[in-house]
Amino acid sequence: MTRLTTGMLEGIPADLVSYDEALKRGTGLGLFGIACNAAGVPKAKARRALLSTVAAVVPVTAGGGIIPGFSEAVREIIVHLGCRAFVTEKSDVGGLAEAVKNGADVVFMADDDLFAAFDLRRRRLVDNVNATAKGYVCALDALAGGLLGKAVLVIGAGRVGSACVRTLLERGSRPAVYDVVEAKARALSSECGITFEPDLKRALSRYSLIMEASGAPGVIEKGDVSPDTTVAAPGVPLGVSSQAVPLLKDRLIHDPLQIGVSVMLVMAACGRGEGQNIAERRT
Ligand SMILES: NC(=O)c1ccc[n+]([C@@H]2O[C@H](COP(=O)([O-])OP(=O)(O)OC[C@H]3O[C@@H](n4cnc5c(N)ncnc54)[C@H](O)[C@@H]3O)[C@@H](O)[C@H]2O)c1
Numbered sequence: 001m002t003r004l005t006t007g008m009l010e011g012i013p014a015d016l017v018s019y020d021e022a023l024k025r026g027t028g029l030g031l032f033g034i035a036c037n038a039a040g041v042p043k044a045k046a047r048r049a050l051l052s053t054v055a056a057v058v059p060v061t062a063g064g065g066i067i068p069g070f071s072e073a074v075r076e077i078i079v080h081l082g083c084r085a086f087v088t089e090k091s092d093v094g095g096l097a098e099a100v101k102n103g104a105d106v107v108f109m110a111d112d113d114l115f116a117a118f119d120l121r122r123r124r125l126v127d128n129v130n131a132t133a134k135g136y137v138c139a140l141d142a143l144a145g146g147l148l149g150k151a152v153l154v155i156g157a158g159r160v161g162s163a164c165v166r167t168l169l170e171r172g173s174r175p176a177v178y179d180v181v182e183a184k185a186r187a188l189s190s191e192c193g194i195t196f197e198p199d200l201k202r203a204l205s206r207y208s209l210i211m212e213a214s215g216a217p218g219v220i221e222k223g224d225v226s227p228d229t230t231v232a233a234p235g236v237p238l239g240v241s242s243q244a245v246p247l248l249k250d251r252l253i254h255d256p257l258q259i260g261v262s263v264m265l266v267m268a269a270c271g272r273g274e275g276q277n278i279a280e281r282r283t
Contacts, residue, residue: 001159002215002236003112008256009069013076019258020080026250027142032081034142035262037132039240041270047082049269055100055106055117061092063112074108077261083269106268108261115260117268124273131267132234132260133163136211139253140232144209147173153197153207156214157184160234164211165192178203178214212239213279220244234260 014092024030029037055078057071071087080087086102088095099107100120107118115128141147150173154161157179165188168175176195179185189196197203204210204224207226212233213218217242220231225247233239233254240252253259267273 003064004067004070004236004256006068006070008236009067009073012073012257016076016080016258018122019255022250023139023253024051026253027139029142031077031258031262032266033060034135034259035081035266037142038131038138038263039266039270039272041266041272046266046270049263050081050083053083053269054103055108055265055269056095056102056104057085057087057108058095058099059087059091060095060109066091070110071108072260073257077258078108078265081262081265083265106265108264113186115168117264117273119268119273119275122271122275123270124268124272124275126264126267126273128260128264129159130163131263133160133167133213134199135259135263136232136234136253137167139259140209140211140230141171143230143232143251143253145166147209150174150209151176151180151207152209152211153203154211154213155179155200155219155239156180156212156216156235157188158213161213162188163209164213164234166192168211169194176203176207176213180214191238192201214239218242218244222247 030185036043057074059066059071075085075087088098090098094210099217105121117126152173152175154164154175154177157177165175176197177185177188178197178200208228210231212235217237219239220242221241225244230251236256
């Protein structure tokens with residue numbers, strides 16, 4: 001996973017409304033709509049859940065340390081979706097204690113390996129990797145007018161790429177995978193029973209629906225873009241070259257945080273995280 005930088009985050013709070021509107025124009029779904037669809041929760045139910053949820057964002061110093069602006073950007077995305085949220089003054093364990101003492105129902109925390117939303121009411125967690133994959137597959141589905149039976153090239157067989165493959169399969173699409181480390185793509189291909197693509201350029205000439213999950217800059221170039229090419233690109237930095245971006249027009253979805261955090265929030269607020277069911281735990 002690429003470590004986000006303050007530069008990648010600084011425009012997020014100020015541009016949230018215009019980003020959301022652009023997303024609505026392109027996909028017919030804004031951040032809230034994508035999050036509800038990705039989480040499998042009806043909008044009215046999600047709205048009620050968000051109104052009765054308090055979220056805390058706890059800065060974490062482990063690993064590379066606090067990224068200035070990260071917690072604030074996460075808080076602004078949460079507030080934008082209609083949920084109360086605060087960033088704790090303290091970091092780490094002190095911050096978690098502060099979140100609990102101040103009534104947080106959901107706690108967002110990230111280190112260099114894991115970015116999770118902890119649903120304290122139900123003892124469940126939502127991993128940003130899975131939430132991001134669900135959100136981007138939903139966005140691609142909307143851009144493509146449905147994914148059922150359609151072939152999608154997934155670039156990158158890492159954590160996000162693998163989660164995208166699983167989500168695409170759940171939606172009835174036909175994913176294929178390419179990774180610069182051939183063994184990773186081969187392993188994912190045999191594990192999930194999907195097509196392995198050995199040559200990126202050849203694959204890009206044959207697939208019009210692309211999930212860019214490598215985070216390698218500019219892997220999709222101008223010459224790879226046809227009038228039908230549609231790209232959902234969670235990878236950071238953007239895997240589409242600056243010459244190719246204008247050719248894709250509104251057939252490109254990419255942001256460093258907004259879709260993933262929106263899906264995490266709705267999943268956590270609505271009890272869609274992973275973990276043992278409390279009823280199961282007591283039996
Ligand atoms: N937009 C978001 O909200 C969001 C959320 C989570 C992760 N991400 C980003 O998604 C990307 C993937 O994250 P991850 O956790 O899966 O990382 P990862 O390291 O687990 O996987 C990346 C994969 O891409 C492959 N790869 C690298 N260069 C490549 C290239 N040139 N062509 C094809 N494959 C290549 C690697 O071999 C690896 O398998 C990262 O850039 C990460 O920062 C974005």
